[in-house]
Amino acid sequence: MRDNGRLVHWIQRLSDISLVGFLGLLLLADTALAVSIRGAQWAVPFCGLIGIGAYLLRRRFRVQGAVLLMTMSAAVSLAIAGVGSNGAPGFAETGALLLITVGVLRWVRPLRTAVLLSVLSMITLELGSVRPLDPSSIAFGFLMFVAWAVAMGIGSYLRYQLERRQETVDAVRRAERLELARELHDLVAHHITGIVVQAQAARTVAVHQPEAVLPSLDAIAGAGADALTSMRRLVGVLRAEDDASRNAGTTLADLRVLVERFSAGGPPVAFDVGQGLSELALAPEVLTTLHRILQESLTNVRRHAPHAAWVMADLRPADRGVLLRVRNHRTSADPRLSRMGGGFGLVGMAERVQALGGDLLAGPTRDGEWEVRAWFPVDRAITSS
DSSP states (O other): OHHHHHHHHHHHHHHHHHHHHHHHHHHHHHHHHHHHHOGGGGHHHHHHHHHHHHHHTTTTSHHHHHHHHHHHHHHHHHHHHHTTOOOOOOHHHHHHHHHHHHHHHHHOSSHHHHHHHHHHHHHHHHHHHOOTTOTTHHHHHHHHHHHHHHHHHHHHHHHHHHHHHHHHHHHHHHHHHHHHHHHHHHHHHHHHHHHHHHHHHHHHHHHHOGGGHHHHHHHHHHHHHHHHHHHHHHHTTOOOOOOOOOOOOOOHHHHHHHHHHHHHHSSOEEEEEOTTOOGGGSOHHHHHHHHHHHHHHHHHHHHHOTTOSOEEEEEEEOSSEEEEEEEEEOOOOOHHHHTTOOSSHHHHHHHHHHHTTOEEEEEEOTTSEEEEEEEEEOOSOOOOO
16 A cells, blocks of 8 residues: 555656646746737736746645635736737646646535635636737637636546545445444443353352452453443444444454355465464454454455455464454456445445554555555453463
């Protein structure tokens, strides 16, 4: 995933450099026209320079840069029209304003602000194309409107895609929080049942052996502390309620059963549990999350790499915690399965892992494999099983 992020970063940098270079060429054309026409036309390259600066600083001052560029462009256009001068529209400022309009429609919130700025950019472009002494200004005005409409369509489409992805991500997170709510119900029920059983046993022992009650009270206090720890880890990410209940408890044996079922209908999976790792060393919510991540990882293998010759999975102690790794050789996906979608399962897994203070990484490796790594901190000492 880090390699993919670096690649996307460099692609964005190269595209920015190419667009700025193109705007620079347009600025040279504006300067050449200003030399030949002279007079008020010299203000046009100045606006183009402001437009390039606004584009370069768009990520920090998107709205401010758009407003500044539109204000200067409109002022220059009105000044040229006021003195009755003739000339050509600014190519650099026009290109910069169109690019900024695309970014405004894509990123600016709320939507009404983005729409207002886009309409103002259209008015600014039309003002820039008006030349009182030039009959071709009508044709320039029409071309500016067409260019603005194209920029409007591109920005609106990109915003639609962004909103659609955000809605899907929010839906995945809501579903994951509902799942966490169910697990919280199971964990609390499990711990409270143990506390009640130990309290009843302590009461029975107290009748005949009062001195033996103290260890039972210590066990009850420990069970209560475990219950509070589990709830603190999960409650922080819950934003929905669900009264459904399921069977509590996930063990390492459940992970092995999951792997065996997958191997029966898909690529063979080698699953290894590290030396000294047992259920006693892992909190119940961590075990449940490990089961969910392993299930999601194997499902992604079946969907995106159905012809993989092998899958390697291992769970072992690492860096004061526990690390789950799932690796497979990358192959071409079945188009019929790829059309079903995907990619948002990682969002749910990351939500769950971060809720427990862990870390999740997923992406290609240098060896041509796909790897999912999930690390969780472990509060309890890992002892030999």
